[in-house]
Amino acid sequence: MAVWISQTSLVCLLRGTPNKFNTLMGSTVPTVDMTSKRLKVLISVDMEGITGIVSGNMTGSSQTDYGLGRDLMVKDVNAAIEGILEAGDAEIWVSEGHGGMENMRPEDLHEAATLVRGTPKPLSQICGIDDTFDATMFVGYHSMKGTLHGTLSHTYSGRAIESLTVNRMEIGETALNGAVAGYYGVPLVMVVGDLAVTKEAEALNPDIVTVVVKEAVSRTAAKTLHPKVARDLIRKGAREAVGRIGSIEPFAFKPPIEMYVRFTNATMADGVEFMPTAERVDGKTIRFVLDDYLKAFGAFVASVVIAGAV
Ligand SMILES: [Zn+2]
Structure with a gap:
């Protein structure tokens, strides 16, 4: 069967040699002394890549199934937070990045996290990131516009953007926001979403921990894991990703x-x-x-x- 069926294969812990993007980076791998420093992690959250979501019925605030979507969203995020905390004490920020960026009910979010919600906000989907963070993780992310079998694929604005190219590479939101973190020397250590977005992330850096929660069969239909199964994988993925801090290079574009x-x-x-x-x-x-x-x-x-x- 397809790779997504196997729980053990869903968390793709790929190690890699220097790849084509390393040549663009110019930044060095930060070293993190986990024994003496409280970890600081920012989770950027979008909605189209959340477990169980396959169409706009759960992502639009005026849609009847929106309440289901926001519940699924916060539970995927909480699983990532639990995984981080299993790895050690941490300061965790969560930046909302979908639509009006007010999707998760604040009280539903794990109490260990600080929530950044609303729009517009500086740095948009990854608001708050700076060089004091040790890592960033993307949860609920989706592939760039036009991707074959990418759940609700688009690039930042489905209405406005046909494509975005930076330094001759067409990118989606994973690279767009990952490079903001990389600007500050912060590595993107985990990406959670459908199979298509995890492939997009692995193309940036095969060392990134990826968790596949669904596999699209069209842009608005997918085979999706049971949410509880997906959350367990997300929790384990986040814990593993914390362990990789210090060995994953930040992703960044070299000026100009x-x-x-x-x-x-x-x-x-x-x-x-x-x-x-x-x-x-x-x-x-x-x-x-x-x-x-x-x-x-x-x-x-x-x-x-x-x-x-x-
Ligand atoms: Zn979105």
């Missing part, structure tokens, strides 16, 4: 940052063209060249805001 943002229609690009440094490439595409990844990240997020307003 050349970014192509391709929109779903030309009106959006017409609006974004007003931004400083924006270069119009063609009807639907804007190019930015910036000397700093956070500036490029900000330009991208601002582009989406503008595209949503025209």
